[in-house]
Amino acid sequence: MSKLLEVKNLSVSFDTYGAEVKAVRDVSFQLNKKETLAIVGESGSGKSVTAQSVMRLVPTPPGKFVGGEIRYNEENLLQKTEKQMESIRGKEISMIFQDPMTSLNPTMTIGKQIAEGLIKHQNMSKKEAHLRGIQLLKLVGIPTPEVRIKQYPHQYSGGMRQRAMIAIALSCNPKILIADEPTTALDVTIQAQILELMRQIQEETGTAIILITHDLGVVANTASRVAVMYGGKIVETGTVDEIFYEPKHPYTWGLLGSMPKLDTEQEELQVIPGSPPDLAEPPKGCPFVARCPYAMNVCSDYMPAYTSVSSTHEAACWLIDARAPKVDIPESAIVEGKDIYVI
Amino acid sequence: MEHRQLKKIDFEPLQLKQSEAEKIVGESTSYWKDAWRRFRKNKLAFLGIVIILLLGIMAIIGGPISGQNYYENRLLEANQPPSAEHWFGTDNLGRDVFARTWYGAQISLFIGLMAALIDLVIGVIWGAVAGFFGGKVDEILMRIADVLYGVPYLLVVILLLVVLPQNLWTLIIAMTITGWINMARIVRGQVIQLRSEEFVMASRSLGASNGRLLVRHLIPNTLGPILVTLTLTIPSAIFTESFLSFLGIGVQAPLASWGTMSSDALPALQYYPNQLFFPAVFICITMLAFNVVGDGMRDALDPNER
Amino acid sequence: MVKYLLKRIGYIILSLFLIVTVTFILMKAAPGGPFASERALTPAIEAQMNEAYGFNDPIHEQYFTYLINAFTFDFGPSFKYVGQEVTEIIGRSFPYSLILGLEAIFIAISFGVLLGVLAAVQHNKFGDYMAMVIAVLGISVPSFIMAAVLQYIFAIYLQVLPIARFESFAHTILPAIALATTPLAFIARLMRSSMIDVLNRDYIKTAKSKGLSERVVTYKHALRNAILPVVSYLGPLVVTILTGSFVIEKIFGIPGLGSEFVVSVTNRDYTVIMGTTVFFSVLLLFSILIVDLLYGLIDPRIKVTSKEGDK
Numbered sequence A: 001m002s003k004l005l006e007v008k009n010l011s012v013s014f015d016t017y018g019a020e021v022k023a024v025r026d027v028s029f030q031l032n033k034k035e036t037l038a039i040v041g042e043s044g045s046g047k048s049v050t051a052q053s054v055m056r057l058v059p060t061p062p063g064k065f066v067g068g069e070i071r072y073n074e075e076n077l078l079q080k081t082e083k084q085m086e087s088i089r090g091k092e093i094s095m096i097f098q099d100p101m102t103s104l105n106p107t108m109t110i111g112k113q114i115a116e117g118l119i120k121h122q123n124m125s126k127k128e129a130h131l132r133g134i135q136l137l138k139l140v141g142i143p144t145p146e147v148r149i150k151q152y153p154h155q156y157s158g159g160m161r162q163r164a165m166i167a168i169a170l171s172c173n174p175k176i177l178i179a180d181e182p183t184t185a186l187d188v189t190i191q192a193q194i195l196e197l198m199r200q201i202q203e204e205t206g207t208a209i210i211l212i213t214h215d216l217g218v219v220a221n222t223a224s225r226v227a228v229m230y231g232g233k234i235v236e237t238g239t240v241d242e243i244f245y246e247p248k249h250p251y252t253w254g255l256l257g258s259m260p261k262l263d264t265e266q267e268e269l270q271v272i273p274g275s276p277p278d279l280a281e282p283p284k285g286c287p288f289v290a291r292c293p294y295a296m297n298v299c300s301d302y303m304p305a306y307t308s309v310s311s312t313h314e315a316a317c318w319l320i321d322a323r324a325p326k327v328d329i330p331e332s333a334i335v336e337g338k339d340i341y342v343i
Numbered sequence B: 001m002e003h004r005q006l007k008k009i010d011f012e013p014l015q016l017k018q019s020e021a022e023k024i025v026g027e028s029t030s031y032w033k034d035a036w037r038r039f040r041k042n043k044l045a046f047l048g049i050v051i052i053l054l055l056g057i058m059a060i061i062g063g064p065i066s067g068q069n070y071y072e073n074r075l076l077e078a079n080q081p082p083s084a085e086h087w088f089g090t091d092n093l094g095r096d097v098f099a100r101t102w103y104g105a106q107i108s109l110f111i112g113l114m115a116a117l118i119d120l121v122i123g124v125i126w127g128a129v130a131g132f133f134g135g136k137v138d139e140i141l142m143r144i145a146d147v148l149y150g151v152p153y154l155l156v157v158i159l160l161l162v163v164l165p166q167n168l169w170t171l172i173i174a175m176t177i178t179g180w181i182n183m184a185r186i187v188r189g190q191v192i193q194l195r196s197e198e199f200v201m202a203s204r205s206l207g208a209s210n211g212r213l214l215v216r217h218l219i220p221n222t223l224g225p226i227l228v229t230l231t232l233t234i235p236s237a238i239f240t241e242s243f244l245s246f247l248g249i250g251v252q253a254p255l256a257s258w259g260t261m262s263s264d265a266l267p268a269l270q271y272y273p274n275q276l277f278f279p280a281v282f283i284c285i286t287m288l289a290f291n292v293v294g295d296g297m298r299d300a301l302d303p304n305e306r
Numbered sequence C: 001m002v003k004y005l006l007k008r009i010g011y012i013i014l015s016l017f018l019i020v021t022v023t024f025i026l027m028k029a030a031p032g033g034p035f036a037s038e039r040a041l042t043p044a045i046e047a048q049m050n051e052a053y054g055f056n057d058p059i060h061e062q063y064f065t066y067l068i069n070a071f072t073f074d075f076g077p078s079f080k081y082v083g084q085e086v087t088e089i090i091g092r093s094f095p096y097s098l099i100l101g102l103e104a105i106f107i108a109i110s111f112g113v114l115l116g117v118l119a120a121v122q123h124n125k126f127g128d129y130m131a132m133v134i135a136v137l138g139i140s141v142p143s144f145i146m147a148a149v150l151q152y153i154f155a156i157y158l159q160v161l162p163i164a165r166f167e168s169f170a171h172t173i174l175p176a177i178a179l180a181t182t183p184l185a186f187i188a189r190l191m192r193s194s195m196i197d198v199l200n201r202d203y204i205k206t207a208k209s210k211g212l213s214e215r216v217v218t219y220k221h222a223l224r225n226a227i228l229p230v231v232s233y234l235g236p237l238v239v240t241i242l243t244g245s246f247v248i249e250k251i252f253g254i255p256g257l258g259s260e261f262v263v264s265v266t267n268r269d270y271t272v273i274m275g276t277t278v279f280f281s282v283l284l285l286f287s288i289l290i291v292d293l294l295y296g297l298i299d300p301r302i303k304v305t306s307k308e309g310d311k
Ligand SMILES: Nc1ncnc2c1ncn2[C@@H]1O[C@H](COP(=O)(O)OP(=O)(O)OP(=O)(O)O)[C@@H](O)[C@H]1O
Pocket: A014, A015, A016, A021, A023, A041, A042, A043, A044, A045, A046, A047, A048, A049, A050, A059, A062, A063, A214, A279
């Protein structure tokens, strides 16, 4: 497994009215070639900020990189100039955003929006870019691409727009594709189609994907590894199997518990009670302490260290400590093989 | 990571202080507090308020303290530069520019305030009625507003001034013909939004009358946008008055207005620029002060703006 | 497209009919107006008026004669100047106002947009504050004061530009600037807030994520979307320029339609007032139509044509 991207101790903050919102705190993860890494967490946990940091798309100000490194090709992306980043964005790393309704320019044809990257990164002429655009639209499954390429986003449905976004992102054969909740704004059948498309494309092109989502169901059959984020921190990482069958962190248990399963009724779904921490004044110790049913005295004062469970599995929780009382995975978080193909 | 030796007790279950979770602040009070805090930070807007107060005071005492009157022609003393006797000099008919300037301030502020007041009354009633009753009533009222809104306002005002007898009140009435529409739209929008909210439903089911609802719930909630619109109405009314007076169809002699003073001073601009200087500076300062205060209020009341 | 145009023109005719009727009523109500019973006119004009308007006819016939005249754009002779037709006066003076107005519109839009974009790109930095100070000043200084200040500085003090009249391009510079100041400032503010809004949209992030440079993102992606509110403001802009011309033409001694209108108002030259009012209305209604068509060109979501089937 060769490393493609490595994020080390990344911290990102936002200066807002009188407070510093610490959106991402000391986050580390790596992405290997040809794999799909899922970053999972609830709203506000810092997933998008992490993803946009990799592309250096976090607006500065109000955002600022407090510390850490983002290593790609032996280079730290945080130290590159804006000009140098331009030749990485879209060419080496590209991104798909959450809401296809707002992520395409309403006053520019889809064709032009695809062509821009091609003209910039691959020195294509307008004509070549147009033809390549048609190919790309065909690739992402848009019917009659010769007609569609001349249309504007408002003439596309939501699912088609997301396909067009994927076409734009893939246009220059990037090494890494970051998909920030690519299916959240779509309805269920379209979601499945888009995920299928991404999987298929990955098989064909070998692009590594960072898939951001708050829905574990999406993760199960798309990703190979999972990082669980909470309160601006990664609390657990592991392979899909490890996260689903041997989760170690109480927050991961909560997430699994709130995932719909085949044999449970919708009403029995367990949501994690409470609300996420205030990132302007994050807790000194474990970020989950206020909502964790197993919280101990130590949790509120000391951040638990990352502890390896296996060579691919790590979690940050005091429960793993030998001195902690033994706690079993709650019933609701136990996942059976058949459950995880809900989507 | 571990700063001290962890003891057994550290691994006992944590007793949560529940207070954190329950911290929900009274939203409406903190809205106004926040707004006030933001407004206070805006030094320019604060300066604007001070200037408006000073102008108001001078409008009242300016004439008397100079010991001059604004209407008396003394042709022998025409076109004098500022002096100990005539602080801002005299105009082409020998009238005291200082006294006229502050008399003009009275007229401008009076017209601005009256126009704002009339806009407020018509706009709030019109908008509240349209929004509250909805349906046909809403449709008809807002269609009328739309039609009036499309008409060039100054043109209408001028035509009305041709038809009606020329005096201050005609001017004010003519000016408010279309001014209230913005206000009505804002109030209507807010009323419709609030009408659907639960507390209105709740108090309605408890038998509160429509009028009571309007006064107790809806008006306080629409106060913010209304205040902003009002503040910005005043400079536009002051501008219209001086514009019309400048054209000679607004305030009539012997009354003084900054518009007529400017217009009188213009032919002799080359020789007596001071005659234009004073009314011009005061129109600009007044408009500037109100605009800055209005902008400051908008920014303070709507944090999303910046 | 044709259907849409016809519909819009239908509405325009309807609005004009209303305006024409309201002017009739106003003139009827005006003391000493053309349709009032007591008129103090010279016998010569009285005779002409009688011929044009049929004063001795019953009121509904007067109204119909007037309607027909209005729609053939014939407002009869001036009330005050013997032997001058209203249409002649308008035809003679309008070209001045048109040139001046177009110049002012050009200045207001180009500099207003520029200032607004600069402010937005520099958001919350020095350039932004400077631009907004200029804009709030522009909104607070009435055009007639701006005109006097410009005259004093450039014509009297520096003596680089002519002070008044309309004889060459140089003569139009000061009045056009004075006329443009307020709308320029307004457009700058409009453009700034619209641009700030657009720069925070998702599609700007998409454009950046493609590796496009800051400049391309700002000018190719943001500007076109941000300019839409300015396009909607073009209608009110025409109104502002038009009413502004009343004072500006007076100050600069330009024999345009604005000053004709003001003179006719102070003289109570009712037929000229009516004629210019109707003329102004036509002008405004058609410029609003043009603005709407323009908007449809810039924003593909607003379709004037209905040829696209799928949505
Ligand atoms: N431009 C910004 N200014 C201030 N705070 C910001 C900004 N962008 C993000 N934040 C803050 O950073 C935190 C993390 O936001 P982020 O968008 O990364 O969450 P997320 O995990 O992507 O959530 P979601 O599922 O809702 O997309 C939030 O608390 C948010 O308020």
